């Protein structure tokens with residue numbers, strides 16, 4: 001019986017570890033940005049003096065998660081037979097890599113911006129690129 005007709009199969013332990021770490025890091029990086037974005041108006045209203053401290057605390061969680069995404073992403077590529085990938089897979093992968101860079105640069109600019117308009121625009125670009133990278137990641141997983 002070929003694997004294709006055998007129905008769903010469990011992943012092996014190393015694959016579970018690799019993809020769990022990648023998805024866990026994506027949860028912290030993506031979910032944290034969206035959650036913090038939702039909390040900011042309340043913090044600004046209730047405790048404006050805390051905003052900078054909260055943002056710094058979030059950055060201490062978010063950047064290690066971004067680094068873990070890159071390390072486990074390289075591990076993902078190494079674990080796949082990318083030489084045999086379709087041209088569509090390669091194209092989606094290239095677009096995803098560009099989005100990962102835009103997400104990182106957008107978030108960095110957002111944290112360093114000195115004007116409210118640049119801060120807002122960079123946050124929007126960074127979050128959109130991150131969510132798009134997540135969706136393309138799901139496509140790559142097949």
Ligand code: HEM
Nearest residue numbers: 019026069070073074076077100103133134137138140141
């Ligand atoms: C913002 C950064 C990133 C996000 C949010 C993200 C998100 C995701 C998600 C949600 C998946 C689907 C996992 C699954 O369904 O099992 C995935 C898969 C994948 N990602 Fe990422 N990822 C990011 C960065 C990277 C980087 C930097 C690389 C490569 C260097 C990469 C390479 C891959 C590959 C090859 C897969 C398919 C893995 C497989 O099926 O075994 N990702 N990603």
